Amino acid sequence: MNRVLLLRFGGSVELRRGATRRGAAARATHARSRWMVPALFAVLLLAAGQLGWKALQEVANVPIKQVSVNGDFRFLDKARVEEIMLPHLGTGYFMVDLPRIRDELRALPLVHEVTVRRAWPDRLLVFITEQVPVLRFGEQGYLNPYGEVFEPGAPLADTGLPLVDGPPGSGKLLLGRFDEFTEMLEPTGLRIRSLLLDGKHAWRMELSNGCVVLLGRRDVPNKARMLASLLSGEWAGEHERISRIDMRYSNGVAVVWEGTPGRSGNAGVAAATGRP
Template sequence: MSRSERFSRHAPAPVPPGARWWRDAFVLARWTRRLTMLALLFFAAAAWSYWGEQWLPPIRTVVIEGELEHSDSDRLRYAALRAVEGKTFFDVDLGALRRALEDLPWVRRADVRRVWPDSLVVSLAEYRPIAIWIDVASGELSLLDANGHVFSAVPPSDDLPRIIGPAGQEETLLEAYEGLSRVLQPLGRLEVLQVGPTLSYVVRLSQGTEFVLGRLDSLQQAEQRLSWLAQRWDAIRERLGYAPVRVDFRHQQALAVAGPASIIAPPPPPESKGKKKR
């Protein structure tokens, strides 16, 4: 068998003229159905965008969830209703509502979701303040949370410790406050940590005792100095006969110690024993 004869066996059979016409008509009908479906979907979407939202009711209910301790419920409700006023289920801007709520004091995070057909559910998380932050340059007062984030709100209590320092050092100084609090725990509660622009440290306890550490290169150096003092505090009190109210570390190989005003104040002058002149 020749090579040409072998290939001729696998060649396609000729298509009758009527069969070709039928196949072309079938393909044309199939594509016609597809295009018709696409056209119907397009017109349905256009009709919905024009008339559909008019059939939906506006947002009627906004549910606010979360453990809220400091947030003003009236301000939350007003901000939420203002952001959804006149909006329906589909055209309400969830991002705008979330930003409006997160701009309020105490609101750390707001998550918003839709509930068919006319409701929204808002889950709020508040900041938890652990200290008052004061900018050493401007004197501006803010609050700090446990992550070192600064937020603006009215302090809920005067018992919060105060951290005073340069802007941008909030997280670092919060870590310093926590470390120095552990070191000074035997002496009392750390009430004020102040760090100046030149990184000079001043620490004050709740009972008024103040420790001036001066300029330090690291937090570890501050902890070492105060740890040394805490271990010898009782011996210092016993030797002086009183509890110091101010200890200054800025002197080489020496401490400057100040006592209470009643201790260091000079005694009043003695009264004259002579008779008063008339």
């Protein structure tokens, strides 16, 4: 601004030789008009800037008076959410630390995702997506619908969820296999009580009738289809009598019947004679 005024001022006061007094006065008036308009404009800009800055400071200092927390909560401790949010009440509208709030809420055991945003003039809107357990995982963990493992810190009451377990990083595989086998077994009327993947990548399943099924490591989906076919066909009326089914053999299936130790049945499939 000063630089502009100086340039205009420097060209407005010099009088040339041979000019009349009237002409000089006219030129002086014209010169003044040339720099006064930009000068006035610059002053107005400065004043507007100062007023805008003052208004911005006032807005920034408007305290947060209301926090709205939204979400469907079944297990989440609402008191912990309140503990995190209360200190931010009274903080200036633009001074509130949104990333910090997100990080603190995401650190809660049962929180899956968090969105925090300001709402004019004095509100915070918080949207929390709670972890949804679909399967138990190991001794203390759970799987969410994305196959991600989370630990709530304490067992969740009355979930009645089946159990899965496996090596670290196997959550998505376990969830996929569980859904796949559940669909295959639907015609049998039996449900999966537990599905385990051991360190050697061998699969073991327990059904709702108490029967233990050993699927082994190879060709597991086809073995599961064969199992479903047998349980819905030849063995449809024998569910409560079947104690154990070993499908790890390449040439058949070994079955242990309840109350008949050592008995094996084939139901159209050759009983295994060799090692799995």
